Amino acid sequence: MTGRGGKPVSPSTLRRYLLPFRVYNFWAEQRVRNETPSFDAIAQECAAHGITAQHNRPLTADYIAEQAVDFERRWQALTRHHAQPQQ
Template identity: 55%
Template sequence: MGFHHSKQAKNDLRAKATAGPRTAAADAQRRQRATSAHQPGASTQGSALTVVDRYFLAWTQYRREHGWEPSVDELSRYLDTKGTPGRKGTPISPSTLRRYTLGFRIYTVWAQHRERTADTPPLDLVARDCTARGITGQYNKPITTAYLAAKVADFERRRRALADASPP
């Protein structure tokens, strides 16, 4: 247990050293954002965006700005610089973000197909496109139409939330 505390103390010192000077008010604001952002189903400013939708938006913005997909470490730092901290006001853990990146890739392909249709795109085409882009599931298994079918409701919800959140 002493090792854990020692390691944690070093990490805390390292974080403080790299974070620069902070005011008590800035720390309080970060903690408030972290607390409200991580409540189940939480969204801010009355939007229908979930916390994961906000992670997706940052992931997409990073791709646009840099020309490549961020690693989970890069996404964690990027979210923190954009004012989206994790719990306790610290950067979001890369292991937390890792849970979502495959879904972000698949959603991106699905959304591109969805833009060309008035309804849910043919899932076999989305699955084939995922395979063509090298997007695979766990253990390199191909993305299946059954997997996609289970995600359609959430994909549609995200699409509507992103459209509602976009400025006119």
């Protein structure tokens, strides 16, 4: 992956995306089973797997709720992509 200048993107640039992607995986597992995933259950799953916020603070249901709109958008985009016939 390259940046604007055509040079490789640095790990520090991508670091901010790692936590939401890890949380999204648990959100998506819940979304498969339920149209409205439980934010508390996702926070508990994250804690059980050692996924924490900055300074090792536990993730909260409020944090996950803030991400929910983006997670749903991503979910819709990915399910639409996988539903299209492969050409």
